[in-house]
Amino acid sequence: xxxxxxxxxxxxxxxVALDQVSLDFPTGALTALLGPSGCGKTTLLRxxxxxxxxxxxxxxxAGEDASDTHVRQRRVGFVFQHYxxxxxxxxxxxxxxxLRVKPxxxxxxEAEIRQRxxxxxxxxxxxxxxxxxxxxxxGGQRQRVALARALAVEPKVLLLDEPFGALDAQVRKELxxxxxxxxxxxxxxxxxxxHDQEEALEVADQVxxxxxxRVEQVGTPNAVYxxxxxxxxxxxxxxxxTFHGRIEGAHLRVGEATLAHSEDQGExxxxxxxxxxxxxxxxxxxxxxxxxxxxxxxxxxxxSFGASTRVELDSLTPASDSELxxxxxxxxxxxxxxxxxxxxxxRVRLVxxxxxxxxxxxx
Amino acid sequence: xxxxxxxxxxxxxxxxxxxxxxxxxxWVKRLILGLAxxxxxxxxxxxxxxxxxxxxxxxxxxxxTALSDPDALAAVRLTLLIAxxxxxxxxxxxxxxxxxIAKFEFRGKRFxxxxxxxxxxxxPVIAGLIFVLLFGAQGWFGEWLxxxxxxxxxxxxxxxxxxIFVTFPFVARELIPLMEAQGRExxxxxxxxxxxxxxxxxxxxxxxxxxxLLYGVILCNAxxxxxxxxxxxxxxxxxxxxxxxxxxxxxxxxxxxxxxxFAVASLLAxxxxxxxxxxxxxxxxxxxxxxxxxxx
Numbered sequence: 317x318x319x320x321x322x323x324x325x326x327x328x329x330x331x332v333a334l335d336q337v338s339l340d341f342p343t344g345a346l347t348a349l350l351g352p353s354g355c356g357k358t359t360l361l362r363x364x365x366x367x368x369x370x371x372x373x374x375x376x377x378a379g380e381d382a383s384d385t386h387v388r389q390r391r392v393g394f395v396f397q398h399y400x401x402x403x404x405x406x407x408x409x410x411x412x413x414x415l416r417v418k419p420x421x422x423x424x425x426e427a428e429i430r431q432r433x434x435x436x437x438x439x440x441x442x443x444x445x446x447x448x449x450x451x452x453x454x455g456g457q458r459q460r461v462a463l464a465r466a467l468a469v470e471p472k473v474l475l476l477d478e479p480f481g482a483l484d485a486q487v488r489k490e491l492x493x494x495x496x497x498x499x500x501x502x503x504x505x506x507x508x509x510x511h512d513q514e515e516a517l518e519v520a521d522q523v524x525x526x527x528x529x530r531v532e533q534v535g536t537p538n539a540v541y542x543x544x545x546x547x548x549x550x551x552x553x554x555x556x557x558t559f560h561g562r563i564e565g566a567h568l569r570v571g572e573a574t575l576a577h578s579e580d581q582g583e584x585x586x587x588x589x590x591x592x593x594x595x596x597x598x599x600x601x602x603x604x605x606x607x608x609x610x611x612x613x614x615x616x617x618x619x620s621f622g623a624s625t626r627v628e629l630d631s632l633t634p635a636s637d638s639e640l641x642x643x644x645x646x647x648x649x650x651x652x653x654x655x656x657x658x659x660x661x662x663r664v665r666l667v668x669x670x671x672x673x674x675x676x677x678x679x
Numbered sequence: 680x681x682x683x684x685x686x687x688x689x690x691x692x693x694x695x696x697x698x699x700x701x702x703x704x705x706w707v708k709r710l711i712l713g714l715a716x717x718x719x720x721x722x723x724x725x726x727x728x729x730x731x732x733x734x735x736x737x738x739x740x741x742x743x744t745a746l747s748d749p750d751a752l753a754a755v756r757l758t759l760l761i762a763x764x765x766x767x768x769x770x771x772x773x774x775x776x777x778x779x780i781a782k783f784e785f786r787g788k789r790f791x792x793x794x795x796x797x798x799x800x801x802x803p804v805i806a807g808l809i810f811v812l813l814f815g816a817q818g819w820f821g822e823w824l825x826x827x828x829x830x831x832x833x834x835x836x837x838x839x840x841x842x843i844f845v846t847f848p849f850v851a852r853e854l855i856p857l858m859e860a861q862g863r864e865x866x867x868x869x870x871x872x873x874x875x876x877x878x879x880x881x882x883x884x885x886x887x888x889x890x891x892l893l894y895g896v897i898l899c900n901a902x903x904x905x906x907x908x909x910x911x912x913x914x915x916x917x918x919x920x921x922x923x924x925x926x927x928x929x930x931x932x933x934x935x936x937x938x939x940x941f942a943v944a945s946l947l948a949x950x951x952x953x954x955x956x957x958x959x960x961x962x963x964x965x966x967x968x969x970x971x972x973x974x975x
Contacts (some may be wrong), residue, residue: 367867389871394871404886414872417882462868469872578792 317378317472317505318343319364324373324663325360326529333359334370335529341522344503346496348510348520352552356529357509358477364381364507365475378472393466397478398457401450408446411436413471436464441496456487463495467502476508480515492519513553517541517622525549547674550593556635557599557644559592559611568592568673571631572653573611577673589676594668601627602665603656610667613644615660618653625653629666715913730948733941745931746946747937753919754927754943760835761923762903766844769899769943773850774892778884780851781858782866795851798844806844807912810837833915838923846899853895856886894958899955905947 319341326334334356341347342558349357350562364370364375366387374383382390402410413431415424424432437443440460450458459479466474477626479495482486496519499506510516516523517537525532525548531543544550551558561570563586568575575592602610613629620626625648630641659662695701703711735742745751779785780792798806812818814831824831831837869883885892907925914921916930924947931940 365871367871388875392871394868396868398864400868400884402865402869404884413869413874413882417869417872417874417878434952465868465872622780 318376319473319505319507320374320376320435321360322371322374322376324360324363324375326356326363326368326370332529332618334363337373337526337529337531339524339531339534341505341507343505345521346499346506346508346519347522347524348508348511348516349524349526350510350516350552351526351532353511354528355526357526358528361475361477361507361509364473365392365394367394391469391472393469393474395459395462395474395476395479397481399450399455399462399482401458401461401465403450406441406447406449407437407453408433410450410461411465411468413465418469431470433464436468439467441466443594454487455483456491459483459491463498467504472505474504474506476506477512478509480512481510486507488515495519517553525552527552544593544672547591547593550672550674555596555645555647557594557596557668558642559594560676561587561592562591563590563673563675568671570611573609573626575610575668577671589660590673591676592668592671592673594671596626596645597624598668598670599644599646600669601648601656601658602667603645603658603662604665605663607665610665611644613664613666615662615664617660618658618660620650620653624649624665625655627658632663647665692892727948730941730944733937734945736941737938741938742942742945745936745942747963748939750922751927751939751943754922754924755946757835757838757920757922758904758924761838761842762900764839764902765846766896766900768843769846769850769903770892770896772847773854773895773899774888776851776933777854777858780855782863792855795848798847803845803906803908804912805908807841809958810840810844814840832913833917833921836919837913838910838921841913842903842906845906845909846902849899849902850892850895853891854888855899857891858884861887890961894961894965897954897957897961901951 320339324334325338326332337356337360349360349450351357360366363485366375366382366385372601374381376382377385377390382488392405399648401412405413412429414649414674415429415432416479418424434443434446437446438462442457442460442464445453445457450461453461463476476495480491483491495508517540520537522534523537523540524534533540533549535543540549541553559568559570559575561568563569565586568577568590570592577592594624600610612632614632615627616630617628618625619628621643627646627648629644629646631644632641643659646666736965775794776791780788780795811832813820814824815821816825816830818833829836831840865883865887866879869879874882904923905925906923907929910923911926911929912925914926916922916926918930922930924943926939928944928947931937931943
C-alpha cells in the first residue's frame with residue numbers, strides 16, 4: 317500500500333514541528349526518515365499512524381484520504397522506540413493481542429490465533445520464548461516481539477519509530493540486517509525513523525532527510541550521500557570538511573588560499589560568499605614544503621586503525637573573525653599514509669580533489 | 680509509587696550499611712535504633728495491647744455480650760453499609776480522576792490535583808460541618824429537602840456523603856504517580872492494534888494499576904470504617920440508627936461502660952491489623968512484580 321502525505325502542517329504551541337511537508341512513499345519500499353532530534357520525523361510518523369493529528373494537510377493511504385480515519389481503522393503496524401510491550405502479558409499474549417481485540421465477527425478462532433502467533437514468533441526467531449514475560453527478555457528480543465505483535469494484524473504499512481534507538485551498538489547492527497532481510501521477505505511498505513545516518517543509509521531503499529520540520533532531500537542512500545542537495549545534508553551525512561570563503565571566478569578564496577572548483581559559473585556569482593564541502597577521502601595531503609596550492613595546515617593527530625587512516629589537522633591561518641583554528645579531517649588508505657611519512661606537528665597543504673560549493677544565504 | 684518505592688529503599692539501605700563512606704558508628708546506630716523502637720513501643724504497641732487487655736478485663740462473657748448488644752450490631756451493620764457504598768464509589772471516582780490527571784493535558788489540571796488533597800488538609804470536623812451547612816434544616820438546601828421529605832443530615836445519606844468526602848483522596852493519590860510513571864505508550868500500542876476504549880481499559884490499563892488500586896482501596900476502606908470526626912458531626916448519634924462503630928465506642932466510653940467500649944474498639948483495632956496485613960501482602964506482591972514495572 318502506498319503512503320502519501322500532502323501539505324502536512326503541525327505546530328506545538330509556537331514551535332513548528334512540520335512545515336508544509338509533502339512526500340510520496342512508494343509501495344513495498346523501506347524508507348528511512350532521517351534527521352536530527354526535533355526535526356519533526358517522529359511527529360510525521362505519528363501523524364501517518366493516526367496517533368497525532370495534523371493541523372492541516374492530508375494523509376493518503378492507498379490513494380484514499382485517511383486523515384479522518386481513526387487509528388484503529390488505519391491498519392498500520394507501529395513499533396515504538398521503547399517497545400511498549402504489555403508488561404503483564406506473555407510474549408504469546410502480546411503478539412495475540414491484536415487478534416483477540418478484533419470484533420467478534422472478524423476474530424479468528426482460538427486454534428487459528430495460536431497457529432498465527434506461533435508462525436510470527438518463528439519469523440522473529442522467538443518461538444521458544446513464547447511463555448516468557450517481556451521483563452525476562454533482552455532489548456533486542458523485546459523489539460522483535462514488538463515487531464511480531466505489529467505484524468499480527470496484517471498491517472498494510474509498517475511504521476517504526478527509532479526501532480533500534482534504545483539498543484546497544486552490537487545488537488543494533490544485527491537487528492538492522494535482520495530488519496532488512498525481513499523486509500525483503502514480506503515486502504510490506506515500511507517507514508522507519510532514525511537519527512543514525514549509518515542506519516538509514518545501510519537499511520533503507522529510500523532516505524528522506526528532514527531538518528526543522530522541512531524535507532531537505534529525498535533519494536536513494538547513494539544519491540543523498542554522493543550528491544547532497546543542501547549544506548545541511550552535507551553536514552549531516554557523514555564527516556565533512558567545511559571551507560568558508562568568497563567566489564572568484566573558477567576559484568574559491570579561503571583566507572590566503574585558493575581552491576579550484578568545478579561548479580557551473582552561472583550558478584555561483586563571482587564575489588559571493590560561499591561555503592564549500594569536501595569529504596575526508598576527497599582531500600589530498602601534500603608534504604612538499606615548496607608547494608603553494610591548497611590550504612596550509614598542521615597535523616594534530618594520526619589515527620591509524622582499520623583499513624584506512626584518519627588524519628586530523630588544524631588550519632595555520634585562523635579565520636579572520638575567530639581565534640580558533642579550523643579543524644580538518646582526511647581519510648587515507650594505509651599504504652598512502654605510510655608513503656607520506658607524516659609526523660604530528662608537521663606542516664602540510666591540503667588540496668581537495670573535489671569540492672561542492674553552496675552560496676551562503678546571508679553574507 | 681508507595682508500593683514500588685519500598686523495594687528501592689530496601690536495596691539502598693543495604694548499600695549504605697556496607698559502604699564505609701556512609702556507614703555510621705555502632706553506638707550511633709544503636710542509639711537511633713533504640714530511640715525508634717522505644718517510641719514505637721510506647722506510642723504504637725502499648726495502646727494496641729491496652730485495647731485488647733481492657734476489652735478482655737472482665738472476661739470472655741462480657742466481651743461477647745458487649746458485641747452482641749443490638750446497638751453494637753446495628754453499629755457494625757451501619758459501618759459495613761457505609762463502607763460498601765463509599766469505597767466502590769471512591770474507587771470509580773479515584774480511577775477516573777487519576778486517569779484524567781495522568782493521561783491528559785487540560786486547563787485547571789493543577790487545580791484539580793490540589794483539590795483532590797483537600798479532604799486530607801481540611802479537618803474532618805469541618806468536612807462534616809460542610810454537609811450540615813448544605814443539607815441541614817437551616818442549610819442551603821434544607822428547606823427544599825424538608826419539603827420533599829428527604830433526610831440527609833442525621834441520617835444514613837449524610838454519613839455516606841461525609842465518608843466519601845473524607846476518603847476521596849486515597850485511591851486517586853495512589854494511582855496518579857503510578858499512571859504517570861507508566862505513560863501512554865502501551866495504550867497507544869493497544870489502540871494501533873485495534874483495541875476499543877473498553878478493551879484498552881480492561882486489558883491494558885487496569886492490569887497495570889491493579890496492585891496500586893488495591894492498595895488504595897484497602898486504605899480507603901480502613902478510613903471509611905474508622906472515620907470519626909466528619910461522621911460525628913452529621914450523625915446526630917441516634918442509637919441503633921446513625922451510630923457507626925467509632926461513634927458507638929465514644930458513647931459507651933462516655934457512659935463509663937469501659938469494657939464494652941474497649942470490646943467494640945477491639946473490633947476496629949482488629950480491622951486495622953487486617954488492613955496492615957493486607958497492605959504488606961500487596962506491597963510484597965507488587966515488589967515481586969516490580970522488576971517488570973521498572974524494566975520496560
